[in-house]
Every structure is written in C-alpha cells, then in structure tokens.
Amino acid sequence: MKYWLFKTEPGEFSIDDLAKCPRQTTRWDGIRNYQARNFLRDQTSINDPVLLYHSSCKPTAVVGVAVIVSPPYPDPAQFDSKSPYFDEKTSVESPRWYSVDIRLEQVFPSPVELTQIKAESKLGQMILLKRGRLSVQPVTAAEFKLIVKLGGGK
DNA sequence: GCCAACGTTGGC
C-alpha cells in the first residue's frame, strides 16, 4: 500500500464538492503533468489512502482524507473536444493521460496548514515542500499518520 | 497581482 497527496484548487473542486458527490465518490481527472501521470498510472492501487490538499487559496492546507476506489484508467476528458482537458495529440489506442476514482473518507476538524507542515521538523522531507508544483505525489506512512493526527482526524 | 520555480515546446 502506498500513501498519496493530491492537490486541488478549491475554486475548481474542493473537498466540500467531493462531499456532495453521489456516494462521495468522484473521478480525479485533468492531471496533465507527466510525473504526476506516472505516479497515478503506474503506482496507485485500490485502497491507497490519499491526503487532499487545497492549493492557491487561503489558507493552503491538507483538508482531509480520501481513498482510491478504482484502478488507473484513461482519463476520458482527453478525448472530449469540449473539455478544457482535451488533448488532440492523444489517442484511444495509446492514451496519454490517466485518472482514478476516489471516495471521501474524512474531513479534518482542523485543516493542516502549509505553515504547520513547514514548522514540523518530521515533515521537512515532504515532496510538497520541495517540489511544490507536483499535483500527485507520494507521502510516507509516517508523514500520512502525523498529518492525520495534526488535523484531528481518525 | 507579482514573480520565482520549473515543466514543456520547438528551432536548430
């Protein structure tokens, strides 16, 4: 089992939006970065836990936990010419972009803000702090558990 | 809104 951190801009899709989805489940699509794609396509599995992080907002924070509920599969939006995620260079035969489905597990009583993460020496190695722009990234089991604890989660 | 970091594109 691997642990993950997925970023989202709450103006686009927030954890509250996820909570309102049927069965609190949604497709995590629109990943258009190769390194993020590689993690998503090659290393995710059903039941992997995911930290949800809100970026480009105030305050930026880890706001809850989801779980992966599907294998990776080609992101349908890449084939949809009406979608903002349409990619004319990809094909059904050899898709370029992938997505997974996730289900909400818990919303933290107190979101773990980026400033808290920076202040916690045990979290100093997080990819979030080093490679700020990577939208799908692995976290260690220890990092995951500490963030859940800081967030007041279960 | 600014701007640093960094990923992607495309000419050569």
Next chain:
DNA sequence: GCCAACGTTGGC
C-alpha cells in the same frame, strides 16, 4: 539532444 523561449503553478 541542447537550450532558449514560453507557459503554468502556486505561495505570498
């Protein structure tokens, strides 16, 4: 295959 130009991300 290099690298300059360009575009995007994301914290502040």
